[in-house]
Amino acid sequence: MKHYNCKEELKLIIKDYPFLCKICKKEKALIEIPSQKIKVCKNCYNNFFENRIKKTIEKYKMIKPQDKVGVFLSGGKDSSTLLFVLKKLYPDINLQAIFINLGIRYYSDKLEDLVKNFCKNLEVPLFIYNLPEKEGYRIDDFIFTYFKDKVCSACGAIKRYLFSKIAKELELNVIATGHHLDDTISVMLNLFFQGDFLGIAKLQPSLPPLFPNQVKKIKPLYTTPEKEILYYAILNEIPFENFKCPHANVTPSKKIKELLTKLEDENRQIKYQLLSVFTKKLIPLIKSNYKEEVLSLCIKCGEITSSQDKICSRCKRIELLEKIDNKTLELTKEEFEDYIKNLNSNWVLIDLKNRENLLNESTKKLKRFFKSYRDKHIFLTASEPEIGYLFTLKLRKLNFKAYNIKTV
Ligand SMILES: [Zn+2]
Ligand SMILES: [Zn+2]
Structure with a gap:
């Protein structure tokens, strides 16, 4: 994960203006206040x-x-x-x-x-x-x-x-x-x-x-x-x-x-x-x-809701999660070897190395690449587990049965 490198970013927004701050008129102006279009010192x-x-x-x-x-x-x-x-x-x-x-x-x-x-x-x-x-x-x-x-x-x-x-x-x-x-x-x-x-x-x-x-x-x-x-x-x-x-x-x-x-x-x-x-x-x-909304307390969690059935939107979403029996998105190598025992041969292992730029390509290209594996369980490895995981999420959104294998 990249963090903002303040020192680097500072160089981008701070300029060496050849005049004084428009507010205090004492310090050198070094940054613009965007909404005012005036150049001022840090303090101002x-x-x-x-x-x-x-x-x-x-x-x-x-x-x-x-x-x-x-x-x-x-x-x-x-x-x-x-x-x-x-x-x-x-x-x-x-x-x-x-x-x-x-x-x-x-x-x-x-x-x-x-x-x-x-x-x-x-x-x-x-x-x-x-x-x-x-x-x-x-x-x-x-x-x-x-x-x-x-x-x-x-x-x-x-x-x-x-x-x-x-x-x-x-x-x-x-x-x-x-x-x-x-x-x-x-x-x-x-x-x-x-x-x-x-x-x-x-x-x-x-x-x-x-x-x-x-x-x-x-x-x-x-x-x-x-x-x-x-x-x-x-x-x-x-x-x-x-x-x-x-x-x-x-x-x-x-x-x-x-x-x-x-x-x-x-x-x-x-x-x-x-x-x-x-x-x-x-x-x-x-x-x-307009009349004020009628609010009541959720019968499941007790928080306020405007829903007529008195079940708040959070609790409705939790109900959806409770219906899922397999939430596997990521496996270690050992877990993977165990997992495939029950899949017959209905799976494929794909090494994403050299193909990781697909992540920045269009959905169409991604779909085309994985098209022939549509009905299989797709296990992915990448140079970094984070990249494999991002692929996994993208493919899941496209209804592929993808998993990330943590290699490191
Ligand atoms: Zn100033
Ligand atoms: Zn609730």
Whole structure:
């Protein structure tokens, strides 16, 4: 897994401008504030960035001094930057970092190490919840269900449930999430295109508890553009992963994000204009025309749900996992030799060495290559087990019976 090498990235965003910082006019300018198109010094960049977050927190009365505030870290730049800034702006509040190890092979454990180091250096207590150990399944297992192409959506429902469960366990009052301006706008537009107006009305910077036993959810980065978070993280050497989750796919929201970036070239205020139209015009209109959703408690897990059958989306997804009797995706050499005894000759062993570039090729090419093994169990070895595993997941999504053999 590649991590952002801050030293390398720094060279890319930091320039040797031949003039002084446009804000303090004392230090040399070395970085541009993307949304403002002005070049400033490091100190002024940080002040500008942190002040906007502070203003958002104060405007929406997000945090009270006695609150216990939880930040769920994903290992990505947004949640880590959020924790870093909260600690800097409010050194005296009760901060709690949380990491959920989702059991995604060759991914989750590395993120856990990264997050552990980060919290240790930042001196923020970290709570780790290991999903496979605690609940007996991995997010990878959804590859055996009809969620195989949209594992992210299954994962989202599981995480929402865990956020709420862990918040109660740790007696948090507030959960702060790293949703930023680009997230908010792209999700709003996506919901708009789907006609899900009630969903839009729920996208607020501060969401009070919906039920007595729930926590408040806040988004302190609500008005911060994504690019500015990236720059801040690199500038302040905040460690974050630069390795895509193997289950990540292109969602409509991601496509809208790309579109917005293009529009921004012509109008750099476009995101703020859209945010303002949504929050000041559309959301009040929606609220005055729609009835609130009827919420009840899930009969299986006790968390809130708007589902009529009173079974929440997390529990419905768990039911799918319970129906799978064989969740094998990866075997050691010994396990493999044992496994094939029951398969007669209906299997094939493929060495991927020299063919690993297929991973970056189109789905069509991948399908064509494996076509003749369609009905067989396909066992894969690669130069690194991680690569074999990525092939396994890709092939499973295409309905091949693939397995990775751990050679190292
Ligand atoms: Zn300055
Ligand atoms: Zn449930």
